[in-house]
Amino acid sequence: MISVVILGAGNVATHLYKAFQASKDVTVKQWYNRSLKTIETYKNKVETTDDLSKLVEADVYILAVNDDAIAELSSLLPFENKFVVHTSGSVSPYDIDKKNRRGVFYPLQTFSKAAPIDFSEVPLCLETLRRTDYALLKKLGASISDHAKRVNSDQRASLHLAAVFVNNFTNQIYRVAQEITESQGAEFDMLKPLILETAKKVHHMSPYRAQTGPAKRNDKKTIKKHLKALDNEHHEAIYKLLTDSIKKTHGR
Amino acid sequence: MISVVILGAGNVATHLYKAFQASKDVTVKQWYNRSLKTIETYKNKVETTDDLSKLVEADVYILAVNDDAIAELSSLLPFENKFVVHTSGSVSPYDIDKKNRRGVFYPLQTFSKAAPIDFSEVPLCLETLRRTDYALLKKLGASISDHAKRVNSDQRASLHLAAVFVNNFTNQIYRVAQEITESQGAEFDMLKPLILETAKKVHHMSPYRAQTGPAKRNDKKTIKKHLKALDNEHHEAIYKLLTDSIKKTHGR
Numbered sequence: 155m156i157s158v159v160i161l162g163a164g165n166v167a168t169h170l171y172k173a174f175q176a177s178k179d180v181t182v183k184q185w186y187n188r189s190l191k192t193i194e195t196y197k198n199k200v201e202t203t204d205d206l207s208k209l210v211e212a213d214v215y216i217l218a219v220n221d222d223a224i225a226e227l228s229s230l231l232p233f234e235n236k237f238v239v240h241t242s243g244s245v246s247p248y249d250i251d252k253k254n255r256r257g258v259f260y261p262l263q264t265f266s267k268a269a270p271i272d273f274s275e276v277p278l279c280l281e282t283l284r285r286t287d288y289a290l291l292k293k294l295g296a297s298i299s300d301h302a303k304r305v306n307s308d309q310r311a312s313l314h315l316a317a318v319f320v321n322n323f324t325n326q327i328y329r330v331a332q333e334i335t336e337s338q339g340a341e342f343d344m345l346k347p348l349i350l351e352t353a354k355k356v357h358h359m360s361p362y363r364a365q366t367g368p369a370k371r372n373d374k375k376t377i378k379k380h381l382k383a384l385d386n387e388h389h390e391a392i393y394k395l396l397t398d399s400i401k402k403t404h405g406r
Numbered sequence: 407m408i409s410v411v412i413l414g415a416g417n418v419a420t421h422l423y424k425a426f427q428a429s430k431d432v433t434v435k436q437w438y439n440r441s442l443k444t445i446e447t448y449k450n451k452v453e454t455t456d457d458l459s460k461l462v463e464a465d466v467y468i469l470a471v472n473d474d475a476i477a478e479l480s481s482l483l484p485f486e487n488k489f490v491v492h493t494s495g496s497v498s499p500y501d502i503d504k505k506n507r508r509g510v511f512y513p514l515q516t517f518s519k520a521a522p523i524d525f526s527e528v529p530l531c532l533e534t535l536r537r538t539d540y541a542l543l544k545k546l547g548a549s550i551s552d553h554a555k556r557v558n559s560d561q562r563a564s565l566h567l568a569a570v571f572v573n574n575f576t577n578q579i580y581r582v583a584q585e586i587t588e589s590q591g592a593e594f595d596m597l598k599p600l601i602l603e604t605a606k607k608v609h610h611m612s613p614y615r616a617q618t619g620p621a622k623r624n625d626k627k628t629i630k631k632h633l634k635a636l637d638n639e640h641h642e643a644i645y646k647l648l649t650d651s652i653k654k655t656h657g658r
Contacts, residue, residue, distance in 0.1 A: 221628075244631065263600055264607070264618060271603075277596040301596070309592035315632050316583035320597050321604045322619035323648040324576050329613035329655060331568035338564035340557065344529040345565065345572050346609055347553075348515055351523075352573045353605035355516070357598055361581035366516060367574035376473075379496065380567050388651065395647055396575040399640060403581055 165265035167218035173273035243314030257282035279305035369400035417517035419470035425525035495566030509534035531557035621652035
């Protein structure tokens with residue numbers, strides 16, 4: 155049984171708490187947050203505290219807090235030589251105060267308060283500064299996810315950056331598509347099966363092979379028609395840039 | 407029972423043929439293609455022909471051919487006053503020769519030769535020039551899809567254009583994400599659950615509400631870090647444009 159203490163109460167902290175609670179190999183010994191109010195609904199299920207001096211003994215301390223808060227919170231921990239990890243995609247493990255053994259436990263997924271998540275499908279990027287700490291972190295990761303892997307800081311940063319593309323940028327593309335359809339009184343809903351199929355397609359073939367459409371074919375007539383139909387400068391700029399990008403990728 | 411003749415042998419034609427064959431309300435009386443070779447594997451299941459003068463009687467003739475071929479093929483049809491529809495997202499029903507009754511039967515999905523598709527989930531955009539033809543087209547659509555709807559030409563053009571965004575452009579975003587991860591030896595595979603979750607999220611909330619990340623928060627520090635990490639001018643241009651787009655949408 156691995157014992158953990160969770161620090162923080164955002165979406166990542168909450169989903170991690172639930173995943174650990176559901177695992178037979180992990181016990182959450184304590185949940186710390188600056189404000190007890192945020193986690194008070196859990197106080198009958200787990201020991202909660204807002205006092206760092208009352209932190210209990212555990213195998214792993216998980217700092218699931220904002221990137222900017224990691225360094226300071228880690229320096230305030232009232233113990234040494236324990237195993238402390240953060241959950242950030244872009245922060246170095248060296249940002250954690252060096253009085254403790256340090257690592258990273260980064261779940262690569264988008265979390266919202268409302269939606270439940272199947273943690274077994276969430277990729278976990280694991281890193282430890284001491285080689286001897288890795289086995290424990292791997293065991294902790296494997297207790298909740300089927301995709302817990304060693305990922306170094308450069309790789310993790312590239313995944314975190316790429317995640318902005320496939321999550322935030324893709325979502326903005328969906329938003330633009332909604333603006334385009336609704337400007338003509340068409341239903342954005344009709345695009346949803348295509349949105350899902352496009353996402354599924356790259357699970358079994360590369361984005362390169364999955365590509366279709368006027369830009370890939372360099373179908374100038376259709377591209378011209380589309381640019382004429384776009385009456386929003388901003389949508390037009392996105393159309394042009396991504397069309398050029400596809401042409402470049404496919405050697406047009 | 408509705409009888410149809412399919413003309414053309416591309417992905418749309420082939421998937422339509424299979425969907426109609428599986429429906430108890432439709433019979434495919436004949437399949438025409440310029441070259442018989444392409445459809446010869448089906449010759450024991452359906453009458454095939456490469457001779458327009460041999461086209462048989464049917465309730466609906468479906469021109470599932472390239473956009474550019476619709477007008478000409480329709481003018482070569484050796485009959486008048488029959489019901490002829492095309493399957494294009496961007497072509498007007500007026501492009502079909504006026505000697506016949508005209509309409510549109512546009513399936514809004516991406517089709518590939520290999521992957522089977524559940525047609526009941528495919529949105530169908532229906533349009534007829536004569537009001538009296540609509541009931542038949544609606545019945546034909548409903549025989550294979552749960553999402554067959556009347557969509558006028560302007561709406562259809564906007565859906566077709568928006569489809570380029572959510573399909574081709576999103577797919578190119580995936581491609582860029584793959585280039586970013588692989589440049590650091592990280593696995594693109596680790597992004598797949600996030601790709602799927604992002605697509606699923608807009609099925610139950612708007613893209614506006616689903617948005618998260620540094621651009622939405624106007625987190626200048628992270629944005630600067632990301633731009634520094636992107637060593638490809640082209641990736642940088644996409645990052646900047648979509649970050650600005652998100653900021654604009656969310657009033658930053």
